[in-house]
């Protein structure tokens with residue numbers, strides 16, 4: 001990306017007593033990005049965000065906004081604004097006063113102020129709600145007030161802490177796309193925190209995955225999903241089957257991994273750097289494994305891109321979850337290992353193709369597995 | 375469901391019965407008797423004839439007594455204001471103290487309740503009197519300073535102890551000392567309920583600490599401030615022990631006058647009338663305050 005860097009964390013560590021909430025994080029965020037901080041509960045996402053807003057000071061390292069060190073700058077002097085998880089809408093002020101609060105504090109004159117408040121309310125589709133009190137509004141509307149209140153200050157970066165977690169499922173879906181549209185419209189850099197991977201994949205232009213205070217991987221949503229760099233990321237983003245193994249062949253244009261749990265070796269159409277003599281893990285996404293019939297002595301399917309005797313293993317269907325648009329099959333391999341595969345129900349009769357306890361072949365293409373070194 | 379509710383009603387009655395009886399027998403009935411006395415006159419040394427006269431009230435609104443009532447309200451208002459000014463920072467400090475320290479600080483605030491008011495007041499006298507600790511400390515400082523200036527050839531005059539006791543200052547000082555916990559506790563309760571993220575939101579939007587305090591903390595703590603004012607003001611108006619022990623001849627408060635009517639002057643009807651006059655005025659003050667508050671809230675909507 002060639003865009004200008006707006007935020008950088010430089011080796012930032014935050015300790016609360018003995019707890020290391022954020023551990024040596026270095027991260028750059030570019031102008032105009034819709035950036036997601038993703039990770040399980042307690043991994044330090046909120047702490048990182050609060051350090052950027054100025055509510056916590058880093059124990060070590062620096063935080064730069066537009067190239068300027070703000071590590072010790074108080075929150076009211078930073079060009080960032082935050083949408084709190086609880087929204088933190090002032091209950092004793094009308095909606096318009098809430099939205100205008102930051103402008104009033106900055107000494108913006110009343111005429112200009114009310115114009116900008118109206119503008120901000122229109123932006124979040126709350127025209128005409130200015131006179132209401134927050135207790136007369138729904139949770140979703142209060143959140144829009146919080147959004148307008150932060151955006152009206154025209155921040156360099158808008159920080160959102162789990163903005164959708166308090167909304168019900170329908171509204172959450174709707175707000176996802178509204179937030180994305182809003183971001184495109186105002187062009188402000190958004191940095192949002194979530195523990196919901198679907199949310200991050202759907203909205204973000206780039207994601208950082210955190211685990212126990214450490215930054216695990218920073219990538220676009222599709223790279224995170226298709227090219228995870230660790231078992232943690234592969235497992236956290238979506239669902240995955242992991243097989244422990246070792247390299248048998250590792251050339252520039254192909255590689256073979258032998259995994260004891262799989263009866264045939266795994267053939268890859270690319271070489272892997274590193275991990276030559278160490279334990280590696282083969283990651284296979286459920287939707288990338290094909291199901292083929294094995295009853296009546298039907299032979300292994302030909303894959304075309306892998307040599308015979310590779311990437312095809314026999315198994316028996318042990319469990320089927322019908323999810324409407326797709327079905328999840330749990331297949332038990334000869335060695336007793338269970339593998340999840342997923343099949344889209346393309347026609348209305350697709351889910352009848354396979355039944356419980358049916359012998360099947362599992363097969364995958366040479367480009368499907370990812371090899372993880374950690 | 376209905377059965378349940380009926381049984382609950384019986385339980386409720388059983389629970390409420392004794393306190394209601396207690397309240398009626400030992401508070402409302404005596405109050406009624408005093409109220410009746412206020413419309414009577416002494417018919418002999420020990421008997422009071424209740425004859426519906428308003429003479430006691432006419433007597434009570436003489437400038438002499440009205441002046442003392444006004445002074446009592448003035449003392450109480452000053453006490454309340456000082457408690458608010460001193461108590462707010464204390465309440466804020468407790469609210470934002472670490473969880474462990476908080477419990478200790480609250481205990482410290484409530485510690486005075488464990489000691490009798492009389493003993494506390496005598497202890498205060500030991501602090502304030504001319505040979506008390508404050509004067510002792512001041513004398514020490516003055517004399518040290520005197521040694522210093524004497525070395526440069528300018529000796530200071532001998533230290534004259536400050537008269538801290540038996541005057542209006544001592545009364546207000548004592549009232550503030552007694553009432554401060556009653557102000558701090560409701561303020562603390564209100565501040566502790568305040569959502570911290572509201573304060574952070576205010577800072578985040580560019581407000582400084584003072585603006586945040588004025589625009590967010592005070593409006594949201596208003597219920598606590600009002601109850602703090604009420605529980606400080608009303609007992610202060612009727613304070614008896616503090617002005618009796620710490621006050622001088624010119625710092626009498628209305629409760630001292632009432633006590634004299636009941637005891638030394640043996641004029642119960644007049645004492646009763648004064649008591650009720652004070653009560654009416656307190657009620658009116660609260661009612662006016664409540665009306666103003668409601669109007670303001672109505673206007674804000």
Ligand SMILES: Nc1ncnc2c1ncn2[C@@H]1O[C@H](COP(=O)(O)OP(=O)(O)OP(=O)(O)O)[C@@H](O)[C@H]1O
Nearest residue numbers: 016019020021040041042043044045046047048195
């Ligand atoms: N003020 C604090 N004092 C002590 N420990 C804290 C404080 N704030 C956070 N922590 C600890 O730091 C770690 C990271 O917390 P943080 O709130 O950043 O997690 P998170 O990723 O936002 O989690 P969640 O998804 O549950 O909100 C946790 O172990 C937490 O207990």
Ligand SMILES: [Mg+2]
Nearest residue numbers: 045046047161
């Ligand atoms: Mg959090």
